[in-house]
Amino acid sequence: MRIVFAGTPxxxxxxxxxxxxxxxxxxxxxxxxxxxxxxxxxxxxPVKLEALQRGIPVLQPETLKxxxxxxxxxxxxxxxxxxxxxxxxxxxxxxxxxxxxxxxxHASLLPRWRGAAPIQRAIEAGDTExxxxxxxxxxxxxxxPVLLAMPTPIGAEETGGQLHDRLAELGAAVLADGxxxxxxxxxxxxxxxxxxxxxxxxxxxxxxARLDWNQPAALLxxxxxAFEPWPVAEAVVAGERLRIHGAIALxxxxxxxxxxxxxxxxxxxxxACGEGALRLRVVxxxxxxxxxxxxYLNARRDLVSA
Numbered sequence: 001m002r003i004v005f006a007g008t009p010x011x012x013x014x015x016x017x018x019x020x021x022x023x024x025x026x027x028x029x030x031x032x033x034x035x036x037x038x039x040x041x042x043x044x045x046p047v048k049l050e051a052l053q054r055g056i057p058v059l060q061p062e063t064l065k066x067x068x069x070x071x072x073x074x075x076x077x078x079x080x081x082x083x084x085x086x087x088x089x090x091x092x093x094x095x096x097x098x099x100x101x102x103x104x105x106h107a108s109l110l111p112r113w114r115g116a117a118p119i120q121r122a123i124e125a126g127d128t129e130x131x132x133x134x135x136x137x138x139x140x141x142x143x144x145p146v147l148l149a150m151p152t153p154i155g156a157e158e159t160g161g162q163l164h165d166r167l168a169e170l171g172a173a174v175l176a177d178g179x180x181x182x183x184x185x186x187x188x189x190x191x192x193x194x195x196x197x198x199x200x201x202x203x204x205x206x207x208x209a210r211l212d213w214n215q216p217a218a219l220l221x222x223x224x225x226a227f228e229p230w231p232v233a234e235a236v237v238a239g240e241r242l243r244i245h246g247a248i249a250l251x252x253x254x255x256x257x258x259x260x261x262x263x264x265x266x267x268x269x270x271x272a273c274g275e276g277a278l279r280l281r282v283v284x285x286x287x288x289x290x291x292x293x294x295x296y297l298n299a300r301r302d303l304v305s306a
Contacts, residue, residue: 001183002026004078004098005056010046011164012084014172015105017050019082022179025056027076031087032060064094073097080182082175083137092139102137103178104144105171107164109133109151111193113201114142119167120160121201123226126218129153130163132171134178136190145190150174157248159228204231211235213258217249217276224278237261237271237280238303245290246282264303268293 001023008031028051036043051058061069081102095102108118109131122130131151138144209231224233224247233244260272268279284290
């Protein structure tokens, strides 16, 4: 089976490995190298690095809307196009090129959390379960029929990064199942997504990472988990802006204004919220590294007696 793979970030790498194992990956599409790091040098995507390591040809068009780029794909004569977090919109003309169409690995249980940031939005919303779907792509945004799905619980303290890594592997497993069926000439039965339960996972914005102490502590704790390791929650604590890598919600009644420092000790730093309090457990000062609240308080002894 001639497979063309389209993906860009680390999330897509396990799926590329699965595709490579279950068919002939004749080419990999990934986004052009982008500036990254302190030197802002052009950096290849994780998918590109994986493809080069495996000797797979790499194509990096800025868009797939032009006739030239579409003809290049057509010349590859793909049986199947597998798309995992590619980052470019596929025009209808592209969807019609592969003999078996285009499959997409998506990190949610569709139709919940269509869109760009399903992993973080699921944690932020307080979902207790998520999963991955293998979807037959169509022109709409994550609207195509689902071929295979695999659910998984979300851990009570699981971060966006931890869930990302688990779902990346789970997505590769679902893709492998689909490819094994296709290889055996068994077509997975597509089931249309229901109209009920549609939600959209809008792209993450750095501005969202600024915590508002007027919000309930339970919501803020979920934001801290969801935005770890990017964009990382931040807030002003006792006059200093800190990045917050770890926190838990405390269900208590305090009567203080949101943002008030309630207590500080080895267990953490407790901040009054609109409802309850947020206990900060891992923080980062500007220009520093992530440290425990206890280590931070060694440098801020003035807070311990508060």
